[in-house]
Amino acid sequence: MSRLAGRQFLNIPGPTNIPDRVLQAMHRPALDFMTQEFFDIQIECRETMKKILKTENEVMIYASSGHGSWEAAMTNTCSPGDTILICETGRFSESWAGMGEALGLKVETLANEWDRALDPSRVEDRLRADKEHKIRAVCMVQNETSTGMAHDIKGVGAAIRNSGHPALFMVDTISSLASYDFRMDEWGIDVAVAGSQKGLMLPVGLGISAVSEKAIAAGKTATLPRKYFDWEELRPNEQGRIRFAGTAPSHLFFAMREGLRMLMEEGLENVFARHHRLAEATQAAVRAWSRGNGPSLFCKDDAALSDSVTAVRMPEGFDADAFRGKVLSETNVALGGGLARLQGSVFRIGHLGDLNEPMILGCLSTIEMQLKRQGIPHGAGGVDAAIESLA
Ligand code: PLP
Numbered sequence: 154m155s156r157l158a159g160r161q162f163l164n165i166p167g168p169t170n171i172p173d174r175v176l177q178a179m180h181r182p183a184l185d186f187m188t189q190e191f192f193d194i195q196i197e198c199r200e201t202m203k204k205i206l207k208t209e210n211e212v213m214i215y216a217s218s219g220h221g222s223w224e225a226a227m228t229n230t231c232s233p234g235d236t237i238l239i240c241e242t243g244r245f246s247e248s249w250a251g252m253g254e255a256l257g258l259k260v261e262t263l264a265n266e267w268d269r270a271l272d273p274s275r276v277e278d279r280l281r282a283d284k285e286h287k288i289r290a291v292c293m294v295q296n297e298t299s300t301g302m303a304h305d306i307k308g309v310g311a312a313i314r315n316s317g318h319p320a321l322f323m324v325d326t327i328s329s330l331a332s333y334d335f336r337m338d339e340w341g342i343d344v345a346v347a348g349s350q351k352g353l354m355l356p357v358g359l360g361i362s363a364v365s366e367k368a369i370a371a372g373k374t375a376t377l378p379r380k381y382f383d384w385e386e387l388r389p390n391e392q393g394r395i396r397f398a399g400t401a402p403s404h405l406f407f408a409m410r411e412g413l414r415m416l417m418e419e420g421l422e423n424v425f426a427r428h429h430r431l432a433e434a435t436q437a438a439v440r441a442w443s444r445g446n447g448p449s450l451f452c453k454d455d456a457a458l459s460d461s462v463t464a465v466r467m468p469e470g471f472d473a474d475a476f477r478g479k480v481l482s483e484t485n486v487a488l489g490g491g492l493a494r495l496q497g498s499v500f501r502i503g504h505l506g507d508l509n510e511p512m513i514l515g516c517l518s519t520i521e522m523q524l525k526r527q528g529i530p531h532g533a534g535g536v537d538a539a540i541e542s543l544a
Pocket residue numbers: 167218219220221245294296297298325327328348
């Protein structure tokens with residue numbers, strides 16, 4: 154294959170673009186990870202993560218991907234045979250459920266269409282019906298990366314409170330973190346599950362858990378086996394230093410400190426507003442394409458359209474993977490594929506992390522050009538609609 158000129162446009166929904174400042178922050182020698190210099194870096198990262206998660210709770214950071222924080226959430230709070238209620242949102246709620254089963258939990262899924270927002274009152278009804286309080290935890294993904302949908306975490310938090318049920322509330326914020334609002338304490342979340350490679354603009358490799366006192370207390374009676382992710386061994390000490398099961402991933406912390414500083418310099422509200430603007434422009438383009446029986450928004454609830462990723466359904470008879478394969482091989486724009494049952498019928502445009510208006514316009518223009526080149530039906534004016542939305 155001949156060389157593709159220019160930079161690749163990375164529009165998968167994670168890992169996201171790593172800013173030069175973050176890359177440069179890692180370009181330094183290793184250090185002794187038991188020095189005050191490294192403790193100070195950890196403390197700064199932990200304190201900033203609290204601001205991003207809007208919490209006063211403990212924040213733990215491990216060398217892992219998001220899967221590690223999923224596993225930590227379950228093994229630290231549950232015992233074999235415990236029931237957890239997974240709110241169905243898409244591929245990622247399904248995978249989290251699969252992990253629960255593999256760990257020996259009874260998984261009950263609150264079934265929900267993938268293209269509709271989950272109604273929080275259904276969680277309240279289910280918990281009210283659980284008179285014996287068998288459900289140990291409610292697990293939910295805030296931003297379902299496979300469907301491009303943002304689910305109502307605040308509403309589910311209120312539903313759990315209203316039900317009077319003691320279940321823990323565990324929320325996956327992996328593809329919403331630092332892209333749109335998350336309020337751990339206000340919304341009554343006990344375990345926040347996060348990772349480094351999306352909104353934080355960092356390399357993959359750090360799992361992040363924020364944990365309420367209620368979740369820590371649940372751990373005292375929870376008997377699932379755990380070691381690497383045991384919160385009791387990892388809780389920050391009195392000086393706020395994060396502890397590790399093994400060598401601290403110091404270079405990822407150099408990156409994290411820089412990435413978090415960049416987010417704070419921009420201002421979280423501005424970061425959220427930027428994501429919202431880019432998402433609206435993307436949605437405007439897709440709506441225009443859909444008018445000519447072309448690619449359309451997968452999400453059927455406009456209010457639930459995600460600010461970090463848009464899932465696009467291909468018109469009947471056209472394969473999403475063949476389409477995005479050419480977008481990548483001919484024009485060097487990387488789009489996400491459809492996952493699980495959406496494979497082949499959906500492609501995804503990631504618009505999260507270190508991204509600006511010209512970058513999203515470049516991506517949308519390339520998609521529109523490729524729709525023409527590949528003979529895929531679509532309404533005209535998608536890019537114009539995106540420009541209109543941004544202007
Ligand atoms: N949860 C969500 C919502 C995700 O988008 C992902 C990854 O894309 C994961 C969990 C899994 O995280 P990781 O790939 O970092 O293990």
